[in-house]
Amino acid sequence: MTKMWGGRFSEGPDEVLWRFTVDHSDRRLLAEDIAGSLAHVAMLGGAGLLDPGEAAALTGGLEAISEEAAQGVFVFFEEDEDVHSAVERRLGELVGEAAGKLHTGRSRNDQAALDLRLHLLRTAEERTAGLAEFALAMVGAAEKAGRTVVPGYTHLQQAQAVPFAHHLLAYAVMAWRDIQRFRGVRERLAVSPLGAGALGGSSLPIDPDRSAELLELDGRFVNSMDAVAARDHVAEYAFACTQAMVHLSRLAEECVLWATAEFGWATFSDALTTGSSAMPHKKNPDIAELTRGRAAMAIGSLTGLMSLQKGLPMTYNRDLQEDKAAVFALDDALAGSLEAMTALIGSADFHPPPPDPSVTALDLAEALVERGVPFRAAHHAVGRLLSALAAEGRTLAEAAPADLEEVDPRFRPEDPALTDPVESVRRRRSKGGANFTSVEEQIEYLRELLAAP
Numbered sequence: 001m002t003k004m005w006g007g008r009f010s011e012g013p014d015e016v017l018w019r020f021t022v023d024h025s026d027r028r029l030l031a032e033d034i035a036g037s038l039a040h041v042a043m044l045g046g047a048g049l050l051d052p053g054e055a056a057a058l059t060g061g062l063e064a065i066s067e068e069a070a071q072g073v074f075v076f077f078e079e080d081e082d083v084h085s086a087v088e089r090r091l092g093e094l095v096g097e098a099a100g101k102l103h104t105g106r107s108r109n110d111q112a113a114l115d116l117r118l119h120l121l122r123t124a125e126e127r128t129a130g131l132a133e134f135a136l137a138m139v140g141a142a143e144k145a146g147r148t149v150v151p152g153y154t155h156l157q158q159a160q161a162v163p164f165a166h167h168l169l170a171y172a173v174m175a176w177r178d179i180q181r182f183r184g185v186r187e188r189l190a191v192s193p194l195g196a197g198a199l200g201g202s203s204l205p206i207d208p209d210r211s212a213e214l215l216e217l218d219g220r221f222v223n224s225m226d227a228v229a230a231r232d233h234v235a236e237y238a239f240a241c242t243q244a245m246v247h248l249s250r251l252a253e254e255c256v257l258w259a260t261a262e263f264g265w266a267t268f269s270d271a272l273t274t275g276s277s278a279m280p281h282k283k284n285p286d287i288a289e290l291t292r293g294r295a296a297m298a299i300g301s302l303t304g305l306m307s308l309q310k311g312l313p314m315t316y317n318r319d320l321q322e323d324k325a326a327v328f329a330l331d332d333a334l335a336g337s338l339e340a341m342t343a344l345i346g347s348a349d350f351h352p353p354p355p356d357p358s359v360t361a362l363d364l365a366e367a368l369v370e371r372g373v374p375f376r377a378a379h380h381a382v383g384r385l386l387s388a389l390a391a392e393g394r395t396l397a398e399a400a401p402a403d404l405e406e407v408d409p410r411f412r413p414e415d416p417a418l419t420d421p422v423e424s425v426r427r428r429r430s431k432g433g434a435n436f437t438s439v440e441e442q443i444e445y446l447r448e449l450l451a452a453p
């Protein structure tokens, strides 16, 4: 079969070349490719580059292809080099010679750039919706957690008592920022490269502003060379996906820990865990593990997209074809992980044990601070108390008023009550801190934000 670019070639492409250079990843861009061509045809008609009959024929043909695509009956041939060639070939089958006018004033370089922009604009909306659902699952779990108090950790050592809800809501806040990141990328994506041609535009009276308008994008490219060479918007989209994956991965790691006998914080539903082929007692959190694993692969794809750009001379280079496989892999990883982790959290039965009383050490120190003791001195006094108790094999919960007074006379007889972790949370009052009022405020705030993400 003669290629669309076959004019100067004395023989057809070798099978080796074909196998190596053709990548079917872009078949996913079929709908966007047709949409781009429809706008292009409308622009060409308006600019007088197609007569009304030609414009109508091409539009009719493209609409028929669009219908085939929507029904899932569009047929790709092995000989189609990419999605753009496939659509143009099919248009020829449907409308005959007029199809040869479709590529007027256009190149596959601006076309490929446009298709991916249109696609990512759509998937950004889907990922935003998925992130909102996930965040709402975290808010729901936080509501269910009520006033349960757990150890909050730093260095994976028990640090301060916190409402379990506060811990869960941290992930909802992260997801909200991930949503905002997708919103931000939108601005860079919604710029039309159509009309840049191969790299330098055209001698024909094409109208890139009109193309952008027809595509309902924010505007056209500023520089035609940049329009076909740039992929920073793809990398930015990839970063939005990767950062969201990394957030999910942190939660996934916690889910794995929580499901251990050692932590014993969570039980996931049977339907969302897997068994072992060898050990009858096993119940494995595979969803969490694979989310963590796919975050690793996502980082690889993001790194790939950055590296892909760094050594390329202006303008389009075939290397750029690799952008699609990388960003699609990332986007799929996020879509799948969001769905699975949302289900896992929704199914979870949380039953975390209470914190060790030592998490109230800061509260004892702050009681002294309220009485005018410099914080550093208060810290030392409580440190001495802990070491004296440890020497006798006692915990902070077992401290008597006399033990406290011995390290600092400003401790009062009622102060041992401060060693209750629930009391520690109840007394905490700083804004946004780990206390029950803050949790209520966060739930209300997040529900409002997530209602219209």
Ligand code: ARG
Residues within 6 Å of the ligand: 026, 081, 082, 108, 109, 112, 316, 318, 320, 321, 322
């Ligand atoms: N399949 C190509 C890609 O994805 C389309 C652009 C091809 N352009 C070219 N001059 N060979 O990048």
